[in-house]
Amino acid sequence: MRILVSGAGTAGLSAGIDLARAGHEVEIVERTNRLRANGSPIDVRGEAIETARGMGILDAVRAHRITMTEQTKFVDRSGAAVAPLVLQEINETPDDIELPREDLMAILRQTLPEQVELRFEERVVTLVDDGDRVAVTFASGREAAYDLVVGADGAHSAVRRLVFGEEKEFTEHLGVYVAIGDVPGQTAPGTARVTEILNLPGRFAGVARYRDKALGIFEFRSEPIDYDHHDLGAQKRILAEAFAGIEDWKVPELVKTVLADPNLYFDVLAQIIMPAWHKGRVVLIGDAAHCATPMAGRGVSLALLGAWTLTEELDRHGDDLESAFAAYEQRHRPHAAAAQEFARGGADLMVPATWEAIEARNTRLRAAQPL
Ligand SMILES: Cc1cc2nc3c(=O)[nH]c(=O)nc-3n(C[C@H](O)[C@H](O)[C@H](O)COP(=O)(O)OP(=O)(O)OC[C@H]3O[C@@H](n4cnc5c(N)ncnc54)[C@H](O)[C@@H]3O)c2cc1C
Known part of the structure; x- marks a missing residue:
């Protein structure tokens, strides 16, 4: 089949790899002028580890492994550690490979068969x-x-809007926004792999460090904000307003540095919940179909797995697209639903709404694992 994939994120590149290897003619279009490889480290976990093996990328994924979350601690307003981030609270499976998002994107790009046309x-x-x-x-x-169009264009998917309906029809807002940007001045020797997070009521400001990199990460609770998802200027204004007047710890310096990052990643934490992921000759994968938000720690794993399952079912059902899509949905839905369910508790863990909730969370974490 001649297949168009919209979006060159982890889902789109995985679909390109799997579908081309299955003998299809694949073209990928990406709206930006490059692969968007920034963001914080991500996880390949659960069934996606076997998928990575099937794709032939597992050794490379393992070779780029980091163990960042093991040294994550919550700090108080002066920067003193007050509680550890207990791994079991964010990893529901022990079989987890954490690696820089940029490394996974590079691995997928290198694995993409030459005959796949990638248009930026x-x-x-x-x-x-x-x-x-x-x-x-x-x-x-x-x-x-094309014989088939795969929408892999993320949580704000254009294919979904054109074929299935407006984003708001499928969106469940988790009440939190996230921003991530480089903070190069924060890579002091001795703190090479330490991630620190300050919580204020409804606010999270942190520095995540791995290898020679430091990322500023911000999360804040808010009602839905109306802005153009592609407008970097608007994203920066919203972030600056959310942290305006906060003078604690390194917050002013971190905000200022992140706002200077031209690749700032900013998004709402909102889940995409759809009754069907296919219509006619169009099918959705990855965040376009079932965004679980970064709170799930599963977005990449679902993207790898979904692309793989779709390819297997297309193989199995030949020209019968309806049966292939139905089988893909039936196999993949439980994974997406579990990830979405897991993510719903994430805001209370990472961005407690009140001082009382922050203190209660810290006390619980210290009891589970001493600092
Ligand atoms: C820059 C960035 C940083 C991220 N950082 C994190 C993180 O720190 N932690 C985390 O858990 N998750 C993060 N994510 C989300 C995570 O990558 C996804 O949950 C997961 O990889 C599933 O990916 P996806 O390919 O479905 O969607 P995405 O990763 O969102 O990829 C979608 C791709 O489609 C492109 N696109 C969008 N609209 C169109 C269009 N109309 N036409 C063509 N292309 C289009 C986008 O530019 C993007 O390259 C990030 C995503 C991005 C884009």
């Missing part, structure tokens, strides 16, 4: 599925027809 600064504008083919027009003005 390109995106779908219209999709017309006539039952036999999907006619697509792109932002560049190009037109092409």
